[in-house]
Amino acid sequence: MKATNEFKTIFSASNLSPLEKLYSLQSLSIMDYFKTNLKHFGSDLVLTQDENIHILAFIIIQSSVPDLASQIELITAFASEYMQESSDGCEISRTYLQLIACIQYL
16 A cells, blocks of 8 residues: 555655654545545545544554654654644644554554
8 A cells, every 4th residue: 555655654764853754644645545446435435533543553554664652752752732732623733643543542
């Protein structure tokens, strides 16, 4: 799956800072699989945040990033309080909260 390779590439990149990795996750192509297979899912497919967490969990497991826990700790250490607790729905906050929820789920 393309998203699995993208996730692994992002977290394997030693030239990206923890926040750059978080920003890179915003463009993760989770929906690509569903868009290419709409005939099986229906043309009005909309995924909720809860469903995205399960999909991201699958991506994380499949990517097998060896030091993921320490990288998540670094992202949390460098993420501002606004990023971590924002309820205004900005993209970076949603990405952070989704990643953390997924890690807690696992």
